[in-house]
Amino acid sequence: MLTGEKILITGATGKIAFPIARALAHHNEVWGAARLRDPVGRTRLADAGVIPAALDMSTDDFSSLPDDFTYVFHAAVDDGTGDWTTCLNTNAQQTGNLLYRCRGAKGFVFCSTGSIYAYQGRRPLAESDPPGVPSRSNYSFSKVAAEAVCTWIATQHRIPLTIIRICSTYGPEGGAPADRLEKILAGKPIRLHPDKPNYFNPIYEDDYVEFGVRAMEVADTPPVVVNWAGSETVSAEEYCSYLGALVGTDPIFTYSPDAHTPLWPDVTRMHQILGRTKVAWRDGFRRMVEARHPELALVTEYSGERS
Template sequence: MSASIPSAGPGTPPIPVGPSAVDPATFWTGRRVLVTGGCGFGGGHLVIRLVALGAEVGVLDRDPEQAGVLADSPARTQVDVVGGDVRDEAAVTGVLRRWRPQAVFHLAAQPLVPESVRAPADTLAVNAGGTYTLLEAVRRVDHVEAFVFASTGGYYGENHDDRPLREDDPARAAANLYGASKIAADVAVQAYARTFGLPASVCRFMNTYGPGDRQTSRLVPHAIRRLGEGGPYDFGDRDDGTTRLDFLYVGDMVEGYLRVAERLARHPGDCYNFGSGRPTAIRDVVRMVSEAYDAVARVPIFRGPRRDRPIVKSLDVTRARTDLGWTPTVPLAEGLARTVRYAATGPPG
């Protein structure tokens, strides 16, 4: 059975404004929260963490019965999960009016690059149109004190130098429809904050990985699947293996979301990068996955055309560290080991 989210009442203090420090151990206790896409990979980890912190959590997800970390967790019985699409104005408005959340984390998206090429219209409709629908609904209620949007490092397009990308770097032409759709949504959130005073912020993450990610079109789950199949350690022709990217453990991503919401009253409308700041070649990442799997350093196969200049992308997280007190805590090797262990044994306990 799912828990029911109570109506708003006078007992929960508003999100504070001012220079005083926020105590995460008590901030979320009794606070009403809505997470769109909360049954997915990143959303599930966020929901589990919010429940552990004492929040009363509702989830809006168009696939509420999907397998994932939330379905595997005891926290699932403490969450009110409703099936619904963020493109559906009536569904979104109804959820906001019934739950009256103080904080909204918007993670619902079509997140896969290959799928965005196969189904561009659906990707744009969900990622850009769905975000607009939710922004309009939030604008018309008076109880949302923090709107946190899950954007992407894809906002910055392709990059070929070692300089970490900053929040004030411009959006660059995306190489796929996923990137284009997220740029549109990112810019819309910023515009609503400036135009209507909406208490909103944008989080840009790079290559989040971690336990329970079942999307094998992404690098780390693909590597784990290949290892389990026992065949060639083959990563196809999408890359030559030299691309160097910033990888962020999902637990560090979750803490980034929370820090933004906790301090949003002091930094409304801001954008924040979250990453390790240390780009790693993807061929080295999958070698690390192989070693974590069975201590064998396999040589991965990448059959993409050889690049004269490798793609390099990492994020400058100075603003998150300065404004929010956030820093990544899980090194890549440790995070990959946790991810492989979860795939082999399932959730702890």
């Protein structure tokens, strides 16, 4: 864990960035940048020992931020549900501007996404695989562009950079498995891709906090590009069945070619660079349910098999 550093975390109220900012604030000066339109977010950051800073990444105004950060974890994002030009500007061009502004940092992490990969069928997705836009095309396309912009700037100005391709995160703050849990509890169908089973490598909060810090530490020139996921592979069918068994409600699955393709990452390079995750998926999923729904009495036994 880093100590005595001045660290910028953008998107700091989000489900990935907030736990990282909170953990780092114990031994560092941490600035948490976000739009902060809701005062609750500002208060939550301050209560965690993080210095709140209002920042709109769709503009090129970084005047609210110092320029002497030693590390940066950039997770702020336009989700691509609006205008595509705004999404591209925010996620690619303004990310490049922020990277250049923080060019004196010892490590800069850019949060990309595993959803940039073109689907490769029944095998894990490696960092060398080509990009595609399996869903949310504005978002995926902007992240491909952002990787190119950041790689060019980091190489030209010798800025240590790590590009993490985030796959499936989960925990008390949320994530795709948490969304599917809510569908199970509500009796709503879970839509999956017909090329089943739908394999993922979900990563629990404790592990992604550790890997987020590690990603800053290993930043280099040329940039380090690495999948960011859990070490264990499990299908969405199996983990939803496990969640259903915990809460006493069977999941309902529907299959559609319009659903996101299975996001099954190759974690070989991740193991070499960041290490192995420690939280077993069943333990993490139980902890997620307990944190998000303490009112539920969870089933203690599960004997399901992999789908």
